[in-house]
Amino acid sequence: MKILKRALWVVLALIIVVVYLNYPKLNILAGYSAKNTASSVFVGERSLAFTDSTDNNFSPINLTTDKINRDEQWAKGSVYGLLTRKAVYRPGLGAVLVNDDFDPAAPYAVPNRYPNANLAPYPFGKGAAVDTTFSHVDYAKLQVAVDSLFAPKNKTRALVILHKDQLLYEKYSAPITKDSKLLGWSMTKSITSTMFGILQTQGGIDVHAPAPIEAWKNDERKKITIHNLLQMNSGLEWVEDYNTISDVTKMLFLEEDMTQTQITKPLVGTPNATWNYSSGTTNLLSGILRQQFASHQEYLDFWYRELIDKIGMNSMLIETDMNGNYVGSSYAWATPRDWAKLGLLYLHNGCWNNEELFTEDWVKYATTPTPTSDGWYGAQIWLNAGKRYPDVPKSMYSFNGYQGQNVFILPEQDLVIVRMGLTKNADINVFLSAVIASIKN
Structure with missing residues (x-):
């Protein structure tokens, strides 16, 4: 015993x-x-x-x-x-x-929403999409490309293709439908960047100004600009590894205020010469946006009033941290059709229903390769300038997220393609090139 x-x-x-x-x-x-x-x-x-x-x-x-x-x-x-x-x-x-300090009874501010009243057909209004058949599209070739993307190993949940401002094709894996809200993960970063483009167009910020971070004013980090942060090129220390206990996993799953995590990091490189992908940087940018408004309510409303609801992405919801800051790195939910609207806005150089939300110059800025990124990255937007996808035009750019969330914008083909899934197994180069090949010149 x-x-x-x-x-x-x-x-x-x-x-x-x-x-x-x-x-x-x-x-x-x-x-x-x-x-x-x-x-x-x-x-x-x-x-x-x-x-x-x-x-x-x-x-x-x-x-x-x-x-x-x-x-x-x-x-x-x-x-x-x-x-x-x-x-x-x-x-x-x-x-x-x-955490244990959270008070579920405490009041909290919520963003005001601005429902889309436009009755025009999708994608510019909330009406049904026009049933369009394009004579220059080889639908048999397109179907082969789609079937490949939806092979079981690829775990594709949704596909939406817009061409010449019309819904060319859409497909979903049951029970996901056109009305299902899906998490974009890091596609949210491109929304955060877009808010800076809108605010700069309105004259509310200069992205080339020094980052307004009090803790950096007396050391070398004072040289970091908002531009450097937008391009992930600040030189700040950060480890983006989802398979270990790293900076990003600690931020997303332990921190009350995610806008502060990157602020505490030292320089390990040179601003404008050390590209390093960092979700902490994007949440710091969300915090900088918060500083531009007199109240928390104005900050919350700005994202929906000036972008999300303005272009009819009414299904979208961006989640916040415990302190009420938008988690601009990771947590935007929307239907695939609404994700496609964001791509279409960029395809039209910031113009939506004859209203300019941001300028063509902003699109050029946001899609200019970051130094030392090998042509892969702009201002919170992924690029093909470095031919990451060798059989796809260099002018293509995209919003990308964890597990294969993508909005691809192809200006030369007048295409926006949304793919949302649970893995990155799909050969995107083969798929995109096949879609392009289905469109006759």
Whole structure:
């Protein structure tokens, strides 16, 4: 009996040591699962069973157990019962991971929304899309390209193709439909950049001015401009690794205020000469936008009033952190059709229904390659200037997100192509070149 007791104590001690050593990992795993579950169920309006079998069904996230409370609108993620995290849904702001200090009864500001009253056909209004057949499109070739994209291994959920301002093609994997809101992940970065383009066009900011960060004023970081931040070329330290405990996973799943994380990082390179992809930089930019307004309410409203609802992306919701800052790096939800509208706005150089939201000069600026990015990156927008996709025109640019979320803009072909999925397995070069080949000159 004594030997058995000692053995049990040894096992218990080993479990305690293992939990202690892996606590940070468990914290992030449970946090990801709780947040993703709450967003999928309460923003995406999907079931818990569907979420667990699709969005959370990959290693190591599938080690977690999730549960929801629809009445109180929260989700919890637990790793073997050793650690549990909670995410709360707040109407208007989306789901947010909370800590022990969170007061669910505390009042909070929500953005005002501006519903689209335009009855014109989609994409410029909320009417039905026109049933258009283009004589210069080889639909048989197009169908072959689409079938390849929807091969089971690619896990494509949605495809929307706009051509010459019309809906050329769309397809969805059931139960996803044209009305399903899907998470764009880092496509949200391109929205954040667009807000700077709009504010600059309105005369409210100069993106070439020094970044207005008080903590940087007395050291070398004072040389960093908003332009450097938009191009991910500040020279600041940052590790963007979703497979480890890194700067980005700690920010997204541990921080109350995500606009502050990048501020504390030292210079490890030279501004304008050290490109480094950083979600922390984008959330810092969201914080800089917040500084441009006299009140938090004005900041919240600006994104919807001047962009999202103005072009009829009424399904879109950008989630906030605990402090009410838009998570401009990662958390915008919208239907695939509404994601396509953002691409169309860029295709039209910032003009929507004869109203200029931003200028053609902004589009040129945002799609100019960042120094040292090998032609891959502009101002929070991915480029093909470096021929990342060798069989696709260099003029193509895109909004890209985790797990294969994409809005491709091809100016020469007058195309906007939205692909949303659960993996990056699809050969995008082959797919895009096949779509282009289906359009006769």
